[in-house]
Amino acid sequence: MRHKISTDKANKPEHAQSLHDRIMGDIQSHIVSGRWAPGFRIPFETDLAAQYGCSRMTANKVLTQLSRAGLLERKRKLGTFVKAPQAQSAVLEIHDIEREIKALGLDYEFQLFVRDVHDATDTDMSRLSLETPGQVLELSCIHLASERPFCLEERLINLKAVPEAQNMDFSTEPPGGWLLKQVPWIEAEHTISSVPADCDESRHLEIDEGAPCLVVERRTRNDERNVTWARLIYPGQQHKLVAKFTPPIS
Amino acid sequence: MRHKISTDKANKPEHAQSLHDRIMGDIQSHIVSGRWAPGFRIPFETDLAAQYGCSRMTANKVLTQLSRAGLLERKRKLGTFVKAPQAQSAVLEIHDIEREIKALGLDYEFQLFVRDVHDATDTDMSRLSLETPGQVLELSCIHLASERPFCLEERLINLKAVPEAQNMDFSTEPPGGWLLKQVPWIEAEHTISSVPADCDESRHLEIDEGAPCLVVERRTRNDERNVTWARLIYPGQQHKLVAKFTPPIS
DNA sequence: AAGTGGTCTAGACCACGGG
DNA sequence: CCGTGGTCTAGACCACTTT
Numbered sequence: 001m002r003h004k005i006s007t008d009k010a011n012k013p014e015h016a017q018s019l020h021d022r023i024m025g026d027i028q029s030h031i032v033s034g035r036w037a038p039g040f041r042i043p044f045e046t047d048l049a050a051q052y053g054c055s056r057m058t059a060n061k062v063l064t065q066l067s068r069a070g071l072l073e074r075k076r077k078l079g080t081f082v083k084a085p086q087a088q089s090a091v092l093e094i095h096d097i098e099r100e101i102k103a104l105g106l107d108y109e110f111q112l113f114v115r116d117v118h119d120a121t122d123t124d125m126s127r128l129s130l131e132t133p134g135q136v137l138e139l140s141c142i143h144l145a146s147e148r149p150f151c152l153e154e155r156l157i158n159l160k161a162v163p164e165a166q167n168m169d170f171s172t173e174p175p176g177g178w179l180l181k182q183v184p185w186i187e188a189e190h191t192i193s194s195v196p197a198d199c200d201e202s203r204h205l206e207i208d209e210g211a212p213c214l215v216v217e218r219r220t221r222n223d224e225r226n227v228t229w230a231r232l233i234y235p236g237q238q239h240k241l242v243a244k245f246t247p248p249i250s
Numbered sequence: 251m252r253h254k255i256s257t258d259k260a261n262k263p264e265h266a267q268s269l270h271d272r273i274m275g276d277i278q279s280h281i282v283s284g285r286w287a288p289g290f291r292i293p294f295e296t297d298l299a300a301q302y303g304c305s306r307m308t309a310n311k312v313l314t315q316l317s318r319a320g321l322l323e324r325k326r327k328l329g330t331f332v333k334a335p336q337a338q339s340a341v342l343e344i345h346d347i348e349r350e351i352k353a354l355g356l357d358y359e360f361q362l363f364v365r366d367v368h369d370a371t372d373t374d375m376s377r378l379s380l381e382t383p384g385q386v387l388e389l390s391c392i393h394l395a396s397e398r399p400f401c402l403e404e405r406l407i408n409l410k411a412v413p414e415a416q417n418m419d420f421s422t423e424p425p426g427g428w429l430l431k432q433v434p435w436i437e438a439e440h441t442i443s444s445v446p447a448d449c450d451e452s453r454h455l456e457i458d459e460g461a462p463c464l465v466v467e468r469r470t471r472n473d474e475r476n477v478t479w480a481r482l483i484y485p486g487q488q489h490k491l492v493a494k495f496t497p498p499i500s
Numbered sequence: 501a502a503g504t505g506g507t508c509t510a511g512a513c514c515a516c517g518g519g
Numbered sequence: 520c521c522g523t524g525g526t527c528t529a530g531a532c533c534a535c536t537t538t
Contacts, residue, residue, distance in 0.1 A: 194444035194486025212462035236444025
């Protein structure tokens, strides 16, 4: 805060990262971890500047970048707010199947087959990329579009990461949407392949056994914690995944 | 460049966009259009500042953001360079099939079946999203990994967008890699589905007719021009698409 | 009217790397 | 060494929106 000429800025030529990066990282961490939920009003530029002992410009650069990146939304006179999660992130978004179906003008319904809490098996641990044992919630359900099968879902939820899930019965609310609300910002890895429907799958999806299905497997991480694993099976020829791809700009 | 207090900066309260955005847009446009090819050394901060009549800070902010976005690479003392295209853009990248196969430790080879220049048919125009007629180059080839079929490719190239393609015979170089070099920065739309192999496909891919295949259809645009359409057919159970997904940060 | 973000400046100092 | 990027500042003025 002092005026200077020949001064104190770079007194730490050590491995310290820049102030910019520190502020940026702190804010991201607050958002990604959920401590600052969507809609939360984060500190004003001036407050951040005071808090970190930097000029307003430095805080402003961070907030500007984060708002261009879509994490924040800024409104004059009101402040800066955590933005809603990756809505339609234009990439290979986390499908909100309910919204997807409704966007097609169809009725949405879903049915839960399996809901079971148990200690993670080896398979569960590998699917969730867990290193230490723990309890998981296993779910199996089907999504229906106007009473026709749309997508079969198998899911594992790491109860260590999302303990609240244990109290949900998911008989009326599908797990995908609920999880998005609980854990807004995430990192995901999708694996897409094409397989023939097995006996169970063909029955549930009302297609022939052996018919091509699109399988999306997804691992989800939040703040370095594995949250959930899902396997979504779509009747192959009825469903297409669309992914857009633009140079990273603003 | 004048010193001021009570001054000329905001003399254009008009709808003019900010200087920052203008510089940013200009640079992006140079890169996306290919006028500044990968590796090109763009003007120094100080030169840009002089050219646009702004302070070095303003130019710096633009270059910093573009380098965080991955479009530019900056090296002290050397300058700022246009970065190589979206290498492994971690999303659903433009697959460079040759590199993909070599990364698996397999030999890469490819065979061209069809090479034909003709006026765009209705199908061609719809695949390329063309509005006006024109000539297209149609290709059909197969990619082999250690002499085993890996992926079947059908492709259309809009000769109005890439006239140089007419002189290429693509008997030794696959079109995908060549196009990436010609048209580095692009916008793409992928559609992924799962279909049963038809007669031709099963023969070329050496799988059973009706076996599930992963089909990736891609439309590619550059600078608002439709460049190419491709349909890649993978034997479904042998191939998986992986897409990562991180919150947009730096 | 007051408070917030939006933009810009003219400098300053440092770190790094090629010559 | 010296030129480049990397970071930061203390202020300035504007535009917008709520009160």
